[in-house]
Amino acid sequence: MTEYFIRRLLQSILVLFLISLVAFGLIHAAPGGPTQMMMAPGVSPETAKIQAHNLGLDKPVPTQYVIWLTNMLKGDLGHTFKNNLPVGEVLWPTVGNTIKLMAFAWFISLLIAIPWGIYNSTKVYGISDQTANFVSYIGFAMPAFWFGIILQELFSLKLDWLPLSDMYDMDKQGNFGNLLYHLILPCSVLVLGFLASYSKYARSSMLEVLEQDYIRTARAKGVPERKVIFRHALRNALIPIITIIGLDLPILVGGATLTESVFNWPGMGRLFVEMARSREYSVLMAITLITAVVVVAGNFIADILYKIVDPRVKLGSKGGKSA
Amino acid sequence: MTSKKKWLSLLVSLSVVSTLFVGCGSKDEASSTPKDEGNTDSSATTGTEGTKEATGPVDGGTLTYGSFSDIVSVNPLFVQDTASGDAAEFMYAKLYDINRTGEVVAEPWSLAAEPMTVSEDGLTYTIKLKDSAKWSDGEAITADDVVFTFNSIKDPKVGSPGMSGFDKVTKIEKVDDLTVKITLKQVYAPFQYVLSTQIVPEHILKDVKPEELQKNVYGTDPAKTVSSGPWVWKEWKQKQYLSFERNPNYWGPKPHIDKIVYKIYADQNTEVQALIKGDVDLLGGIPVTQVDAVKSRDGLTVIQEPGPQYEYLGFNFNPDNFKDKFVPWAGQKTRQAIAYALNRQGMIDNVLKGTGKLMNAPFLPGSWADPGDAAVNYAFDPEKAKQLLAEDGWTAGSDGILTKDGHRFSFELQYNSGNSRREQVASVIQQNLKDVGIEVVPKALDFAAWVDQNLTPGKYPAILMGWSLNNPDPDGETTFSSKYFPPAGQNQGFYKNEKLDKLWEEGTAVVDQEKRKEIYKQIGQEISTDLPYVFMYQYGTPTAYNSKVKFAEEDAPESSLAYGYFFHLINWWVDAK
16 A cells, blocks of 8 residues: 555656646747737837846746746745746635635535435436436536526626625625625536536446346345445445546636636636736646646545545555546 | 837737627627617716716715726836726826826826926926825925936836837936926927826835846835825735725825725626626726627716727738738738728727727827828728729739739738637628628737737738827827837838838927927828728727716716826715715
8 A cells, every 4th residue: 555655656746747847848839928928019129138038038948947847846936927926925815716616616516416316316217317417418518607697697686686706795805604605606607517417427327336236136135225225336336426526626726717707706717817828937837737736636535535435446556546 | 109009908818708708799789779879878977967966076985996907016117007007097196197188287186396398499308396295105205206217217127118218318317306307319299298107216116226126026015015196005916806095195185085996807798797786886998799788777877989099900011921022012002992992980880889980090080180181081982992903903813802913812811819809800801802802811819929929020911900009199100110110110010101201200309289280190191191001990998987986077087098097086086875
């Protein structure tokens, strides 16, 4: 187990390193640099050169990468080019805001989707199952921004029950109750999206297990249906569900750019789009790395949960399950 | 001088997301009748004015402004984007202000005590400061601050975007604590507008090295940004809002509004909804596709007058940009034919929903330098266009596209992606020109890449682009004179006309406005005949406000000025519901 984790850890570090290398290269290969976006065209080429020099942008890209990597390892994420703000100061609040939104939506959707999917697997093509089908079609088909606008129009403008956008009212910054109030609409949009996939996963995973020989055996032995479902089927069906949840963890940090835009949620998805437009290399790199770290962590967590749910799974020399 | 014009940060910040919404909504709204618009508009206006007179100015309350982008730095030495400029408007007094008709004046809230005096020879400008003016930390505002600010802008090591405005300045002197004298090396009429500027505090910044000024926290840290205006900066929640409160040390007439919230929205649709809901009181940059939706709401007033910016179809005259080095519009008649072929009024009516004005020369309609009828107006006339093209030697090819000396008349028209207005206008151009036998291939490019690879080096066949005029001076030498070819200059289409080169120079070499007017009239005539661009229209980003926002008629927003949506903000008040 320990040996496995160490090996996976080293692999992950290598993966992160490669991701950073490729991302750095790609970001710098995009035409138009940060000075381009900073300067009015009237500024003379000489001044532009002085600026680029002050910012270290005139060095060759590999040198810039080494500098960036060295600073990164020291825990320094760098500064924005435009106004010299520490990247952390720009980035961390948006990460927190995105996690608040996504974690809430995700938790609620799991809470609804998994029991619902399990229930539906026992009553295939019943009313509840058909409803779930319908909801998932809508969830898959309806663009998040469009549904968001409909909700805003109805609940905020017409009925005036809920706030239109933002995390807090202007005069209630940091108030938790106010945050929950503001979470309702954007979360509804996200939950609908999540519900669609998770309830389907839960249902089909259960159905697959219920067709297994050991379930038939259990039923043949006269085990009560309740017990068949919860004791025999559920534990086995949960394994793939948990894997999917683990692999979906990165959604928590980067999954909702459109929803964030519509509800003016000051999150990381929005930041990424804005920073890409103004070619803020250091912020982009930081966001890329955070996302990469979360993806790798998601894999780890999926593996651990896998083991807890099913002790038969051996996390051994084979290098674990692959994504 | 080049800093007078700048790329519209609006263009930069138009998000792909909102374009989606704009695109969705545009078709439906096109059908509403102009008659209705007129009615709603006027009734709303009278409604607000009625209440205005009844109550009179009230002190207190909060004004919330909705913006599409966050600030970069409010340090006046470095402001280039609209959001930072907006914030600086609240926080800083200007040396001189610009009145509704575009003249430089000393208002009660200007730092200058009286109008500037210009010497007989037009070379020396003397500025007298008010003795009451103070920084928000209580220090007096003196000639030292003015000299420090101007020297910093002039210093190449600082990297201020205003630098070129000072390239004709030889000396900046402090005469006494309240008097500054500036000497120019040649007569340069637009210089008066350079003096309508915000000043930074010497006592805070004097020990910062010039090359470190831009990186300094002054301008990004509210607590450290000492300012001079009616409101001081209290808080900055990045990507969310900025807040400003009444400056306790303010020396000028007391502002009525207590607090200003500058709220940032990621999406234009949400922004408009926020105005409708009342989360926002004043909103600039409403997409034209949403104007009707806003006007139909009770209590909302839309200002539709176009702003200080115009759009153009720019030709490139550098043969290197064309296949076989053949410039299709080398002939003046061909350029005029293109102008006749375009239905510009149709674009204003349908794409801009009436929020634009035709332009025939690079001077804003109605400004003092507007040449009026002296400039040639190309009314929509495809037959005339065809005739001119034939006279210039174009004949129809087998596929219906014109040819000349074996060259097909086909060109690529570039513009920035994500700008729904340009996308639509480009397709109208494509259709209009197809009708006279010219093939247009519209091409949308990412703004940053476009500026870097095409605009700055002047590498493109034709562009659909706009200029924003930061001040009311008509000088356009850096845009049209052959002295300013890329990469150093802004004449990106390599346009050369010796007569115009000379006239542009003459235009800034006299201070007398009447004489200048005459010169710009000649320029208007020549440039509209020769057509380095097809001048399309003056356009705007409509502003709307709700019934909470009050102002006397003489303090109403002025669209034709930069930051004119905050015109005389110090005199406005809000209903304290």
